[in-house]
Amino acid sequence: MISIIIASVKPELLAKVEASISKTIGVNYEVIAIENGDGRMGLCELYNKGVSQSHFDVLCFMHEDIVFKTENWGALVLQIFENNKQLGLLGVAGSQYKSVAPSTWHSFKNEEPELLNYNFIQHFKFSEHKAILEYSNPENALLTNVATIDGLWFCCTRDAVQKYSFDEKILKGFHGYDLDFSIGIGQYFDVAVTFEILIEHFSEGNLNKDWLIDILKVHAKWSSLLPINIRNLSKKKIFFLEKNGFRALIQRMKAEGFTLSEINNVIFQGKKSRVMSFKLLLKIYFFLFKK
Template sequence: MISVIICSANAEDLLLVKKNIAETIGVAHEIVAIDNRKAGKGICEVYNEGTQKAAYDLLCFMHEDVQIRTHEWGKTVLNIFSDDADTGVLGVAGGGYKSLAPSGWYQFEFHSEERSYQNVLQGFKLDEKDEIHAYHNPKNEHLSNVVCVDGLWFCTRKRIALKYPFDARTLQGFHGYDLDFCLSVFQEYKVIVTYDILMKHASEGNFNKLWFDEILKLHRKWSKVLPLTTSDVSDREFYFTEKRCLKKAIEQMLRWDYSFYQIHRMIMNAAKSRVRTKLYFKAYLHLLQLKLNIIPLPPKS
């Protein structure tokens, strides 16, 4: 039995996703849909409210612009959690490396096949692109261990969501909640990705300055434990991965007109971690070279 929790902003989308869930889940369930159109609460507050209202022991948090294509997916969820008591979070897309530098769950700068694990049909609303099937299973597994999952759809146990509630004090908008929740749960339980449930996500997400503001808050909270990975990574690889990640973060902050102080604060926050001190001198050098026009700001990739 599964409680499906949805933060709703569109009544038509909600009707469609309710119908889709009823037709595909294949197990007893309830839908805890919280209408957030007028209240305008942050998603952490809404998800905590949904957790409190949920009647069942397994919770599924999902966006309302998702259409699940796999029939009887609820049985798959129940089996995964019943087979391993250490499973804490289950998603369909996730990253095997979470950087110290501000970022989302996918770490392109981690030069390893293990940087991402996913099976999602991705649609696009903001760009005129065709739908793609994002399938990446580098180890050819049924389940893959990751650090964080994408918030489009993920499941957990109610007792875990009560023990590690969504951080509505730090994150008051609609970004970063999935990473923060996974980083909390990762301390004690497994965070995993399944390839046996396929769904379409209608939107690619808007990774803009508002998103980055929330990611900076997230990283101020977690910098002392980052970077994290499920891969076998040497100190040398940590260093060069984070060097690439910090450079990218600095460049993006300059494009979005963050002040020198704000970028300085980001670098100093990263300095709390276990990565070699040399990294921060390299980051400052890169910032100064860009600010003084010694090197050009690379075009946005």
């Protein structure tokens, strides 16, 4: 039995996803849809409220603009958790490396596809791209442990969410919740991506300045823990990834109008990481002052 928690903005989208759930889930369930069209609640607050209203031991959180392509996906979710007792969080998109350099859940999508695990159909609302099947399964597995998952759809156990809830104290908007929740749950349980469930998603993420501000908050919170290295990458590989990650971040923060002092504070925060060597720090600062 599954409790489904949805932040609802548009009634027509909610009706569509509820019809898709009813048609495909294959197990007993409840839908807890919390209306938030005026944006009065941040997503962490809303999800925590949904958890408090739920009744079942497996909880799924999902965007409103999705439909399910897999029959009996609810039974699959329950079976995956039953077969993997240490599993706390399950998604359909995730990465096996979470960088020190602030980023999305996937850190280095364009450079390191072998670190990524995902399976979903993506439509595009903010561009003219045609819908595509986003698929990356480097290990050719049905289930792969990851460091982080994407928030379009994920499920967790009640034990997991009771151990680590959504951080509504620092994340009061609509970004960063999935990254923070992944890292938090990952301190106690496994986090994984399943390739047995296919979802169609009708909008891509909007990575605006508000998104970046929330991502910086999450990284400041977990700076001493990062990176999370599920793939056991070498020190040389990590050096290369983090150098390029911070270069991309510096360019993005500069473009968004952050001050030199604000950029420097983010780099300084990264010094807490065990992988932030003096050599890496020099490379990052050299790039910063060159820009």
